[in-house]
Amino acid sequence: MELSIIGSGYVGTTIAACFADLGHDVVNVDIDEDIVDSLNAGHAPIHEPGLDELVEAHAGDRLRATTDYDAILDTDATFLALPTPSNDDGSIDLGAMKAAATSLGETLAQKDDTHLVVTKSTVVPTTTVEVIGPRIEEASGKTVGEEFDIAMNPEFLREGTAVEDFLSPDKIVLGAQSERAYEQLDEIFAPLVERAGDPPVVKTGISEAEMIKYANNAFLASKISLANDLANICKEFGVDSEEVLDAIGLDSRIGSAFLGAGLGWGGSCFPKDTAAIIAAARSRGYEPRLLQAAVDVNDEQPKRMLELLEDRFDPEGKRVAVLGLSFKPGTDDVRSSRAILLIDHLLDAGADVVGYDPVATENMRVHFPNIDYATSAADALVDADAALVATDWDEFAALDAQFDEMREKVVIDGRRIVTRRDGLDYESLV
Numbered sequence: 001m002e003l004s005i006i007g008s009g010y011v012g013t014t015i016a017a018c019f020a021d022l023g024h025d026v027v028n029v030d031i032d033e034d035i036v037d038s039l040n041a042g043h044a045p046i047h048e049p050g051l052d053e054l055v056e057a058h059a060g061d062r063l064r065a066t067t068d069y070d071a072i073l074d075t076d077a078t079f080l081a082l083p084t085p086s087n088d089d090g091s092i093d094l095g096a097m098k099a100a101a102t103s104l105g106e107t108l109a110q111k112d113d114t115h116l117v118v119t120k121s122t123v124v125p126t127t128t129v130e131v132i133g134p135r136i137e138e139a140s141g142k143t144v145g146e147e148f149d150i151a152m153n154p155e156f157l158r159e160g161t162a163v164e165d166f167l168s169p170d171k172i173v174l175g176a177q178s179e180r181a182y183e184q185l186d187e188i189f190a191p192l193v194e195r196a197g198d199p200p201v202v203k204t205g206i207s208e209a210e211m212i213k214y215a216n217n218a219f220l221a222s223k224i225s226l227a228n229d230l231a232n233i234c235k236e237f238g239v240d241s242e243e244v245l246d247a248i249g250l251d252s253r254i255g256s257a258f259l260g261a262g263l264g265w266g267g268s269c270f271p272k273d274t275a276a277i278i279a280a281a282r283s284r285g286y287e288p289r290l291l292q293a294a295v296d297v298n299d300e301q302p303k304r305m306l307e308l309l310e311d312r313f314d315p316e317g318k319r320v321a322v323l324g325l326s327f328k329p330g331t332d333d334v335r336s337s338r339a340i341l342l343i344d345h346l347l348d349a350g351a352d353v354v355g356y357d358p359v360a361t362e363n364m365r366v367h368f369p370n371i372d373y374a375t376s377a378a379d380a381l382v383d384a385d386a387a388l389v390a391t392d393w394d395e396f397a398a399l400d401a402q403f404d405e406m407r408e409k410v411v412i413d414g415r416r417i418v419t420r421r422d423g424l425d426y427e428s429l430v
């Protein structure tokens with residue numbers, strides 16, 4: 001099929017390259033010319049394992065990019081993969097979605113055939129029906145269910161494994177309100193269903209699909225926070241939290257995934273999505289107490305880590321290495337990375353900060369242009385008084401003699417990745 005995807009960030013680029021690989025003809029529409037140029041030159045604009053290869057294989061053939069919304073006119077369906085960040089009060093900011101819906105509507109006004117519009121972005125329940133659909137109707141002069149259909153297909157990929165996650169999903173959720181829309185979605189997803197070995201396809205309503213995405217993320221974020229709450233209790237009693245969490249994960253009702261205790265969850269999704277669904281619930285008069293507690297526990301973990309450092313010394317004038325800047329290993333994304341909170345606090349306390357990350361340095365430089373950046377973990381450790389491990393990149397597990405180059409050998413491990421060794425003043429956060 002001919003597909004258009006508005007927004008070519010982590011999700012838009014991944015799904016475009018994967019849909020092209022599955023045999024569809026795909027055009028990405030983005031307002032950012034650099035992203036468009038990069039895609040057309042055969043390079044993924046973001047760091048994601050396997051993505052460059054797919055973009056290189058299909059660019060100029062089944063995959064192209066443009067800033068011109070008119071490219072949508074030659075396609076059967078459009079996915080909206082636009083950012084849905086938070087407003088200051090945590091509620092969802094639909095600015096990009098509204099702007100794109102209006103541009104899409106103005107474009108669709110010129111189209112003779114019917115069109116399917118699929119919300120891929122994470123949006124609070126009722127957004128597609130009450131905000132996106134009406135905007136397109138207004139700008140196009142067309143009617144939902146007649147000249148165009150709307151649908152919602154939440155995305156569950158994780159950064160760092162985006163291609164693999166998209167191509168091997170645990171489930172595919174298709175929210176629609178007409179048979180015609182379901183049929184088109186079936187056609188779009190048929191090659192994926194076949195390649196992925198028949199994963200469950202959940203057909204549901206549009207608002208249910210929107211809520212499934214929040215429920216999924218809220219559950220996972222809360223699971224990590226519960227693991228952190230339990231690990232904090234373990235620490236008070238000198239109990240090894242890893243052994244406890246590994247053991248409870250063996251209960252099939254609990255499961256071992258997302259029980260990794262430590263510095264907590266960051267990233268472009270969990271923080272903003274928990275905030276958005278909490279704000280949405282409050283807007284209807286419901287107070288989601290458990291979810292708020294999950295957020296509170298998560299906010300506390302970086303503070304606990306800094307307390308462990310300050311138990312050793314006042315950071316003022318000390319050189320502190322922050323190992324790991326991305327919000328998780330395998331990505332260059334630093335959005336809501338726990339490392340940002342640590343660096344902010346260290347700078348406020350007057351520390352001299354040196355950061356290191358295998359791939360996220362340039363993105364962190366945007367937040368902190370004036371701290372030092374090392375080109376290796378070993379370099380970051382030279383003459384450092386302390387090292388705070390913020391991200392569980394594999395290479396940190398292999399650090400050994402490099403710690404000898406530190407001045408004071410304080411290592412606070414937020415991810416339980418560094419191996420304890422003699423000569424280090426080592427403490428794990430959990």
Ligand SMILES: NC(=O)c1ccc[n+]([C@@H]2O[C@H](COP(=O)([O-])OP(=O)(O)OC[C@H]3O[C@@H](n4cnc5c(N)ncnc54)[C@H](O)[C@@H]3O)[C@@H](O)[C@H]2O)c1
Binds near residue numbers: 100120123159
């Ligand atoms: N990043 C993830 O791992 C992930 C996973 C699942 C779902 N999501 C959801 O998917 C959505 C997109 O997330 P992302 O991480 O890909 O965002 P992103 O910020 O990486 O990319 C968004 C892209 O949209 C473009 N854009 C903004 N306004 C535009 C407009 N009016 N017209 C055309 N392009 C425009 C931007 O230039 C950018 O390239 C969000 O709702 C997010 O919550 C993200």
Ligand SMILES: O=c1ccn([C@@H]2O[C@H](COP(=O)(O)OP(=O)(O)O[C@H]3O[C@H](CO)[C@@H](O)[C@H](O)[C@H]3O)[C@@H](O)[C@H]2O)c(=O)[nH]1
Binds near residue numbers: 156261263
């Ligand atoms: O046991 C764990 C697992 C993860 N994390 C942290 O949780 C955050 C999120 O990690 P992860 O979920 O792997 O990455 P994301 O790319 O943010 O993916 C989440 O957010 C996406 C956007 O909504 C969803 O599509 C995915 O399903 C969902 O896992 C990171 O800071 C991790 O360090 C932990 O602290 N402990």
